Amino acid sequence: MLPIVRADPAVREATPVLQVVASLPAHPGEFLHLVGVDPFSNGELVTYRLEDALKNPADAIAFVSEPDTIAVTRPLADRLGLKVGDTLRAVHGGRETTLRVRFLLEPSDDLVGADDHLALADIATVQSRFQLGGQIDRIETLLRAGSPAEKENLRQALTERIQSRLPAHARAxxxxxxxxxxxxxxxxxxxxxxxxxxxxxxxxxxxxxxxxxxxxxxxxxxxxxxxxxxxxxxxxxxxxxxxxxxxxxxxxxxxxxxxxxxxxxxxxxxxxxxxxxxxxxxxxxxxxxxxxxxxxxxxxxxxxxxxxxxxxxxxxxxxxxxxxxxxxxSDRAVSRTHRFVLPALVSLAAAGLFSLTALHGGFPQTGFLAALGVLLAAAFTAPLVAHALARVRPARIPAWILGRSFFLRGLHRHGLAAAALAVSIGMALGVAIMVHSFRVTVDRWIGESIRADLFIAPSTNLVAGSLEPLDPEAETIATALPGIRAVGSYREIRLFLDGAPAKLAACKLKVLKTCNPLPILSSLPGDPYELCQNGEYAFVSENFARRRHLRPGDTVSLPTPNGLRPIQVAAIFRDYTTESGLILLDRAIYQKITGDLNLTSLALHLEPGTSVAPLIDSLRAQLRPRGEFLIYSQSALRDEALRIFDRSFAVTELLRTLAIGVAALGVTLSLTALVAERTREIGMLRATGARRGQVLRTIMAEAGYLGATGVSLGAVTGFAVALVLMRVINRAFFGWTIDWHTPWPLLGSILVFVFLVCLLAGLPPALKASRLSPAEALRSE
Amino acid sequence: MLETRDLHKSYQSGDAKVQALGGVSLKIFPGEIIAITGPSGCGKSTLLHILGALDTPTSGQVYLEGHPLHSLNDDKLTSLRQLRIGFVFQFFHLLPTLTVEENVLLPLLLSGRVDGVGKARARDLLEAVALADRMHHRPHQLSGGQMQRAALARALVHRPSVLLADEPTGNLDSASSAAVVNLLTSLARREKTSVVLVTHSEEVAKAADRRIRLVDGRIHS
Incomplete structure (x- = not known):
């Protein structure tokens, strides 16, 4: 393609780029994002400000003439203790090579999107060192000069001209x-x-x-x-x-x-x-x-x-x-709660409507409006719930009776605080139920669908995602080990189908069928494994099928180097590995239609009675010379998957705590304002014989009523929010089925925690009220 | 008996020291009704608050039935208020979410004495102030005069030895004022309760057994 692009009249300059991720055996956990460039044609594109590192023509010659030269960023060099002239062992695709650091790249603000793992080398160096002869990832081009409008026209024309000549898996x-x-x-x-x-x-x-x-x-x-x-x-x-x-x-x-x-x-x-x-x-x-x-x-x-x-x-x-x-x-406030009924109903109806548009109208974003509708309905219901709760007449405990009286009197203010509390608790519980349900679903799914005893993957995949291919020799080594019943392989690449991201995966379906059958939801008549092994059929994940409205028998057009290939859906299976959806092919079919022989990971099924630990030691010993590998046992993989899961949702926990904190502040504020409003009333109580402790307990009882309102309404709201999150937003966006699992202990502890926070939030105003001098309080009359 | 000896009270207001009471000595005998009058800012309310164990003097002594109010701590003062002192305020200060009966029972509730006897006492007082048929109503369903009558019943429910009223008719029309003052004095006499009435109103002051006029924190006449 490069000569074709270069020859195009719209192109002033074109340069090839090849990117690989290479692990560094001497530095566990570190990797190079190695970009192979052509320094002669790259000059004008100045993609990586190579000229900063190559200060004179002699440098440029050294860059291409020495076949092991790389340039690394100064922060990485500092971190790894590398100096100019040092060598570095790097592994990619099972091929280990030694590279020499000859130049340092200074961090530059222009390098948006890159980071200090970036390393540059001549494209020929990358190709030869990792035996990727002739491969390139992309061609970067610079258009001929002109006005922005002219350039846009040139760009469009060029894109059309080139796209028609590209293989299906490449895009312009x-x-x-x-x-x-x-x-x-x-x-x-x-x-x-x-x-x-x-x-x-x-x-x-x-x-x-x-x-x-x-x-x-x-x-x-x-x-x-x-x-x-x-x-x-x-x-x-x-x-x-x-x-x-x-x-x-x-x-x-x-x-x-x-x-x-x-x-x-x-x-x-x-x-x-x-x-x-x-x-x-x-x-x-x-x-x-x-x-x-x-x-x-x-x-x-x-x-x-x-x-x-x-x-x-x-x-x-x-x-x-x-x-x-x-x-x-405030006397009006008590009788005005009914006016919130209609807005609450309208919000709830809107939530229902937005749920429908999210699920069936093709507007998944409206799912969030549905969640907002539920939260607003909760907010409008807060004064009503507060009023209903205050109907519970307390026993003859003075502080309780007075607290209830104060609470009812303060509904004009508490309504808002209770609404904020209910909204935060509702959101917190909703997310907690969703995350827990999702976690349990995924955990069970892992238990059902991951049956292999050991997994092997390149170590960089831990930090860089599944990017670096596995050394093919690993499969041979694993297969030859004693006690192995079967070795399953896995290859995964990311691609775009009709403009949306998806993952294409391949594995030995024969091994999968016997050792680790997929949780199939629906399939064509007959054995879908047989279909996929013998023809151009594929398994697709549930979320992929749901989002693209596919059923068994429907066709997916797969971009391949030889053009678009129609692949028929043989079966739909449950899968939670990727939110973008997964197409799973038999390895042989995949290799035939894509020409990609690489592997991402291996799954080892052991003979019954084979002990795992010695096998892992033996594998490590044999694989060590070939680079750095991750070897997971089944339980370790499960733990790792759940660790990634937990990490993904860690941020939501912070936001949850934040929202509850803000709402608790609302409680303090509400009660502080009311204590200020009721200075004279508190003075009257003290004059009538209320002790400081009674005043304190009265305000605390009021905080308790407020907390109880927020907690009870928030609990109900939480379930409604969880319903929207799982059945509307999740379905509309990701297409996953999440089984409902309520984390009762967690919910209970959140509710008790929030209630205690409310009491705690009530303490400063309660103390302030109890310390009011009765004479001062009455003097304001 | 309620007695003060050379009461002084001063406040710090910004940089200035304000003398609210400048040596007040008086005696109020059991069952006696006295009215304290005087221009605004003369120290009437300050005196009332000290007599009612709500505030302490800067110097001087105040005794309620032999208890030295000037030297008691907040807890003891509160106990005295619970048992021996009743208050009536200009703005009634009924709790709007409690019924009239519950409002009247408030002093007994705070001292943990709401029982059959207490309830009977409250009903008796509500009848005396002509609110028996309104005892289950909420304060906002009452007129101003009715609210002050309910407040009067509240002030007397625990059989205080002294009732302190701060401008009790200040928020009422003249007809309601007369009714409230009549009730206040007649009930006080019935209960043998001493009354200290702070008022601007000549009409109200006339109902007292004795009048004390305060000017600039001192007894003028």
Whole structure:
């Protein structure tokens, strides 16, 4: 293809690139992202700022003339203790070679997307050292000069011209398209994080509303005076919102700073999650554009303005005479709870509607709106639940009776705090149920579907995902070992089908059938294993079939070097290895149609009674000269799979804690505001003979009612959220079936924990109330 | 008997020291009704709070039935309030989510004495203030006068030896004021309870056995 591309009139320059991931036996856990480039044609493309390392023509000659030359980044060299002139053993595809570090690459801001594992070599060096003669990954081209519009036309014309001459598994496109594809792969992951962050923002909005409402109540007479002096309703609303915005600005800036700190701490976790699921990614620092920081501040301000608007408007609506009078505020609140019934029902109906559009309308994103609908319904129901709970008449414990009375009286404020609590608890429980169900489902699936006793894979796959092929000799070595019943092989590549990512895998179906049958959900009549071994048939995973609406007998067009190949679906099986979906072919068929003879891993089935440990030792001893391998036992693989699973969901736990923390802050705020509002009432109680401890317990009882409201409503909401997450969002996005498993002990402990947090959150205002001097409290009368 | 000797009370307000009471000595005898009058800021409420064991003087002594209020700790003062002192406030301060009866029972509830006797006492008082038919109502269903009558029943339910009323008619119309004052005095006499009434109203002050006028924190007449 290279001569064809170079000869094209639209192309000014074209350069070939070959990328491999190579493990470093001397440095366990480290790897090279080795990029083979052509320094002569690469010059103008300056993809890797090679010219920084090659400072003079003599360097360039050395770069190509010495067949073992590589350039590594300075951070990697420092980490590995390498100096210019040192050698480095590297393994790729079972081939070990020695490379010599002759140049150091300085970290450059232009190297977006690369990291310090990057190493450069002449393309011929990479090809010859790893016996990849003639192979290239891609051709990077530079178009002839022209205006942006001309360039765009040139690009489109060139893409069309080249695409028609490319084999089916190769694609022509702009660098942006490649970026978009990666984005698309990461889209679901990002969406999950974004949705959780948005829920934290919504809970934050409750907090702002609560704060503004408390502020408005506290300064009621001040606002009444302003109104009496001639300030209009609209002006008062603007005044209150503007005041909130000032606070929100400080809060948003603080939030952005805290967010960056948290991001830095989470970097490693997220990078390894992305690598194990999607693409090789190694991150050492958080990259944020000023625009996104600005966007975050603006989002904070907009959320605050929206949240502040409602209480501001309510305050502005109060006639000045009423505002200047004492009392009058809260008696209405008790009787106003019914007005939230309709919004709650509307939110629930919207949740149902959005669930339908997500599942059947082709708009999976609306699944998140369905979740939001459920949460909003919970928020609107909060005052009703609070009122219903307060109907439980307490025994003759003074603090309980008074706490209930205070709680009922404070519903105008507690409604919001309870809503925020219910939303956070609902989200926390929903995610907890989903993650637990998913984990149990996957765990059971692993137990049922992974029957091999030992697994062998190149060690770089642990850090770099399944990228480096396995040394083919490993299969021969494993097969020759005593006590081996069968050796299954596995090959997996990532590809794009109709613009969406998917995984194509191949294995020895004969071994699979006898030693490790797949959990088949539906299949063509007859034996699907036989079909797949004898013809161009494939197994496809459940999520692949569901997302592409495939049934057994339907056809998938597979891109191969010889053009698109129609492959018929023989059976659909349950699989949780990849969210993008999996097509599984028999190894022989795969090799025939793709020409790819590489392997990704091996699965060893042992004869009954063979002991595993000596076999592992023997395998290690024989494989050691051929590079670094991971050898997992069945239980270790299961543990590893669950470790990756747990790591993937670790971030959600943090967001969950954050949301509950924010909601707990709401409890403190709500009670603090109410204690301020009720100074005289507390004074009256103290005058009537209430002890400090009784006042403290009264406010704590109130916090208890508030916590009970949030916890009980949150528990119900949690199940509803879990239902949406598992049956709507998961199905719409990933197409997996997740069996429902309720983690009762976890749910119980979360609920008890949140309830205790609520009590704890009530303690500062309760202490403040109990310490009020009765004379001071009454003096304000 | 309630007695004060050379009571002084001063506050710090910013950099300035405000003298609220400047040597008040008085005696209030059992069953006596006295009215404290005087312009705003003369120290009426401060005196009332000290008499009601809500506040302590800067110097001087105050005795309630022999108990030295000026030297007791918060716990002891609270116990005294629970047993011997009743309060009526200008803004009633009924708890809106409790019924009228529950509001009246509040002092007994706080001291753990809600029993059959206590309930009978509350009903008796509610009849006396003509609210027996409203005992299961919530405060917001009552008029201002009715609310203050309920507050009066609350102040007397635990048979205090002294009842302190801070502008009890300050938030009522004249007809309701007269009714509340009549009830207050008649019930106090029936119960043999001393009453200290802080008021601006001449009409209310006339109902007292004795009037004390405070000016600038001192007894003027």
């Amino acid at each position: 496109g702009s660098p942006e398209r490649r970026g978009r594809e990666v984005e698309r792969m990461l889209g679901a992951f990002q969406l999950n994080l974004t949705a959780l962050s948005l829920i934290a923002l919504v809970v934050g909005m409750f907090l702002v509303t609560n704060t503004v409402a408390a502020n408005v109540a506290r300064r009621r007479s001040e606002f009444g005076l302003l109104r009496a002096l001639g300030l209009g309703r609209r002006a008062l609303t603007i005044l209150i919102v503007a005041e909130s915005l000032l606070l929100a600005l400080a809060g948003s800036i603080l939030g952005v700073w805290a967010g960056l700190e948290v991001a830095r701490r989470l970097l490693g976790t997220v990078a390894s999650t992305v690598t194990s699921h999607y693409v090789l990614l190694s991150m050492r620092d958080v990259m944020v554009t000023p625009a996104s920081l600005f966007g975050a501040v603006v989002a904070g301000l907009v959320a605050a303005a929206l949240a502040a608007w409602w209480p501001a408007r309510e305050a502005a609506r109060v006639p000045p005479v009423d505002a200047l009078q004492f009392g009058h505020i």
